[in-house]
Amino acid sequence: MNLLEIFWDFWGICLEWCCLKSKGSLELKEATKWKDIDEGFTESLQKEWKNRGFDHKEAKEWIEGGFKPSDYDLVFYLKRKGCQPSDSYLEESVKEVSWKDIRPDFKCVHRRKWEESGINYEETKKWVELGFKPHDLYLVKEWKKRGFGYEEVKHFLAAGLDNYYFWDHWEKLKFTSHQVQEWLFIGMKQDEWNLANYLREKNCEWEEIKNNLTNFRKEYSEVDRKEEKMHVLSKISLEVISELKKFNHEDLTPEQELLVDELIIDEELRQRYYRYGLCSECYQPNTGKEVGINGWCQSCNSKHFQDEFKNWTSGNEDINKFIQKQLLETKSEYKIVEWIPYEKFSNVKHIADGGFGKVYKAQWNEGPIIGWDKDSKKWQRWDKEEVVLKSLNNSQNLTEEFLREVSNYKLVDGDSFYGSIVPCYGISQDPVTKDYLMVMQYIPEGDLRKYLSDNKVNFKDRLRQLYWIADGLSVIHRMGLVHRDFHSGNILNRKFNDDVVCFITDLGLSRPTNEKDKENVYGVLPYLAPEVLNRKPYTQASDIYSFGMIAYEVLTGLPPYYDREHNLDLALQICQGLRPQFQIRIPQLLKDWINRCWDADPLKRPKARELKKILDDCIDEISNEKHTEFYEQWKKMELLEDSGVLPSMKTVKTHPQAIYTSRLFNYQNLPEPQNSKEINEQIWASRDVNIDLDGIDSGDDQSEQISCVEAPLNN
Numbered sequence: 001m002n003l004l005e006i007f008w009d010f011w012g013i014c015l016e017w018c019c020l021k022s023k024g025s026l027e028l029k030e031a032t033k034w035k036d037i038d039e040g041f042t043e044s045l046q047k048e049w050k051n052r053g054f055d056h057k058e059a060k061e062w063i064e065g066g067f068k069p070s071d072y073d074l075v076f077y078l079k080r081k082g083c084q085p086s087d088s089y090l091e092e093s094v095k096e097v098s099w100k101d102i103r104p105d106f107k108c109v110h111r112r113k114w115e116e117s118g119i120n121y122e123e124t125k126k127w128v129e130l131g132f133k134p135h136d137l138y139l140v141k142e143w144k145k146r147g148f149g150y151e152e153v154k155h156f157l158a159a160g161l162d163n164y165y166f167w168d169h170w171e172k173l174k175f176t177s178h179q180v181q182e183w184l185f186i187g188m189k190q191d192e193w194n195l196a197n198y199l200r201e202k203n204c205e206w207e208e209i210k211n212n213l214t215n216f217r218k219e220y221s222e223v224d225r226k227e228e229k230m231h232v233l234s235k236i237s238l239e240v241i242s243e244l245k246k247f248n249h250e251d252l253t254p255e256q257e258l259l260v261d262e263l264i265i266d267e268e269l270r271q272r273y274y275r276y277g278l279c280s281e282c283y284q285p286n287t288g289k290e291v292g293i294n295g296w297c298q299s300c301n302s303k304h305f306q307d308e309f310k311n312w313t314s315g316n317e318d319i320n321k322f323i324q325k326q327l328l329e330t331k332s333e334y335k336i337v338e339w340i341p342y343e344k345f346s347n348v349k350h351i352a353d354g355g356f357g358k359v360y361k362a363q364w365n366e367g368p369i370i371g372w373d374k375d376s377k378k379w380q381r382w383d384k385e386e387v388v389l390k391s392l393n394n395s396q397n398l399t400e401e402f403l404r405e406v407s408n409y410k411l412v413d414g415d416s417f418y419g420s421i422v423p424c425y426g427i428s429q430d431p432v433t434k435d436y437l438m439v440m441q442y443i444p445e446g447d448l449r450k451y452l453s454d455n456k457v458n459f460k461d462r463l464r465q466l467y468w469i470a471d472g473l474s475v476i477h478r479m480g481l482v483h484r485d486f487h488s489g490n491i492l493n494r495k496f497n498d499d500v501v502c503f504i505t506d507l508g509l510s511r512p513t514n515e516k517d518k519e520n521v522y523g524v525l526p527y528l529a530p531e532v533l534n535r536k537p538y539t540q541a542s543d544i545y546s547f548g549m550i551a552y553e554v555l556t557g558l559p560p561y562y563d564r565e566h567n568l569d570l571a572l573q574i575c576q577g578l579r580p581q582f583q584i585r586i587p588q589l590l591k592d593w594i595n596r597c598w599d600a601d602p603l604k605r606p607k608a609r610e611l612k613k614i615l616d617d618c619i620d621e622i623s624n625e626k627h628t629e630f631y632e633q634w635k636k637m638e639l640l641e642d643s644g645v646l647p648s649m650k651t652v653k654t655h656p657q658a659i660y661t662s663r664l665f666n667y668q669n670l671p672e673p674q675n676s677k678e679i680n681e682q683i684w685a686s687r688d689v690n691i692d693l694d695g696i697d698s699g700d701d702q703s704e705q706i707s708c709v710e711a712p713l714n715n
Contacts, residue, residue: 034059040069052076061085074100077108102128104623110134117141126150130157131613138274139164152177157609159184160478165271166190173197186210189480195220236264241283249277281374288332296332296371304372304379305330314339319427319436322403336369337406338426340439345428348389353661357435360389361442368425386442387425390506391435406438408481409507420472422492422505443492443503448550449660451493451500452557459637460622461500462554465493467615468502473547474608476507477540483507484538485662486546487527488553521665526560530575530600530673533665541602547611548597555586558652565657571667573683577676581684587633589618600673 034041037060049059049072062075065085099106099114102125114124114137127140127150142164143153159181161167170180170193183196186209198220199209209216236244240263247256264270269285276286276295286295305327314320319339326337345362352359367382409424428437445451448465457465469491476483483490483504490506521532529545532538549560560580561570570578579598582591593614596606621631 037063038069042069045069045072048072073108099124101624103134103620106134110137113137123150130154131616146171148177155181160609161190162478163190165268166193168267169193170196187213187480190478192217235284236269240264241278244273244278245283249273281372289334296330298329298331301330301372302328312339312341314427314429318403322407323427326407333368333370334423336426337424338369338439340364340426340428342428342431342437345387345389351388358391360391360437362387362389364425364439386444388440388442389428390438390440391430391433392438408479409438420468420475420501420503421507422503440505443494445493445495445500448488448491448493448502449553449559452554457500459555459634460619463615463619463622465500465502466551466554467612467619469504469547469550470608470612470615472502472504473543474612476504477543477608481507482538482540483543483546485523486543486550487524487660488550488559489524489660491550521667523662523665524660525566525570525665526580526660528574528665529602530670531602533571533575533667534670534673539602540608541605544597544605544608544611545602547608548594549580551590551594551597552580552582555590556583558583559654559658559660562652562654562658564655566659567657568667571665572670573679575670575673577674577679578683579680581680584637587618587630587637589614589630589633600675 033056034046037056049069052072052075054062054072054075062071062085063069067075067085099111099121102121106128114134117137117140119127119137119140127136128134130150130153132140146164146167148156148164156162156167156177161180161184167177167180169191173193173196175183175193175196183192184190186206188196195217199216204216243263244260247260252260260270260273264273264285272285272287276288278284279286279295279297279300281300282297284297284299287298288296305324309324314323323337323339326335330336344365346365348360348362350358351361364385364387367385369379369381371380372378373380406424406427409421422443423441425439425441428439429435430437446454451457473483473486483506485506486504490504492503492505493500494503495501521528521535523532527546527549529542532542553559564570577600579595593606593611596604597611599605618630618634620626621628622634625631
């Protein structure tokens, strides 16, 4: 090669580099230009708009007309209908095309699918009011296929049965819908159809079942232990498998759906196929979720776990058996409980002391299991994962109750949209103290009280936080469990994009692991229900009382009874009817249900699922500006937020004996719980004043926003 050729090659490379650089600069400039319209215009969203024929100028006009970058499909449909962003009738057109007035996330594609399924606007609205979301059409279709309309499903949901799949099992045992609701209302779980059938055949009385349900569960478990073990389901034939392997279970055509219904006769296998697809090893329907392409196959993965039992030991036979049983019965990656040797952790740092143990932050060098790699024949894991190690004092002699609580964690782990319960990965042991450790996911934003204190959280976001807390509590209660130590220190926060999701932790671990006296009362005094202070059993209604206290703290920014000593006098007054004073006038709807949570009669308190529904409706009214009474009261709350007069932990002084960690209470002979307006007027009349929402408008002086005290309980 001569010098001239070298020169031209070099010149060509330089020219190409300059072109690429120029192109990159233009692309960057173009991307920045779109972001000037709206910060939410990501590169992928820009591409969606351009693919539909919108240039920068036209997109800007639609966004300025009130649409969002994610509304490209809706805008595309409107444009095809001949609409312009300035049209006065655009709101009606949006409703006609997308049904966004039903729910903000009801897109054109959702509307089309619901209508194609024979469900019109009015009926869709009623299903959404029950809590169904736009992508839940398949659930609605399954309920309707079984002959149930939204009224019947409403009764099922109120009773605690939220999946048609469970109804199928009850129906096979000849239970009517009314009978199922009766069983659920007395405390039966939605998946306990076999237990209900067992008790029906024994001719047990209703009152006897309600009062002894825990004992009956234990009795049934012992009598029918063989049936309770993992059983082998009927399998799909090789001929059927060869057909199913051609399909993508997440994107079936109507014709393929009909074929699947014909090919898979067994209902349970068919539903598992629709949800999770086929196992890549045995080609039977998976039993659960797994991060990545494949689902989770209990049959195959239990064999993989069993093959590795010989490779590890905790040194404690009870723990070994417990973990082995959990692994063999695991139906998805979310339910795994591992023995994790302490040497697998690095950078272990003490970060807090709890009521009955210490809390450490660490790095788990391997990370949790996400699935089986059939090629390498090894478990696939996340890379390094930050975790929390919860040390339980004096847990060297592990009790059966502690292991049961770990099991309870796995019952609820991964059972709601974001989870809402802090994931528990397994058990380890401190090599020095020999105390056992629960290994849990690290939530960086910290507990609820700290988050509210350190961040400016607007009223709508506070409602969303309460929604996630109610979601987690409803999952716990749906599984027949009780938290027993429900307070803001046991609720953690994590940011997901613009949302802050709350996670519940310390499920049932509110007492020392070696506790013998089950009647002892442990917890944080302001959050303990009056009947619990009276040494009555913890119940789901007790958790609801605690939720009311958490809601008070979230909405007012102040923990309950922050300005007084947490002692016998406070416990006495709580039983006599004392409740926290609202220092701001929150919307009456919220105040009413918080007072219901605080009712001295546990039977009059709302259910967790009802609270979740109320909060979801409130958020929907704000998001869609529905101009209801609640919405107007919320607008006044916005004025208070903007004025900066709302209290917070940074602006008040906490009493030195206001203790917000769990501890033992041995109070005796407390009065029977009651509701009392008088004691609230008596105690609070000489204390702090309220901030009044009622006469506030944008021109009010802050000094005029103070009103007289209002008793928080009006029973």
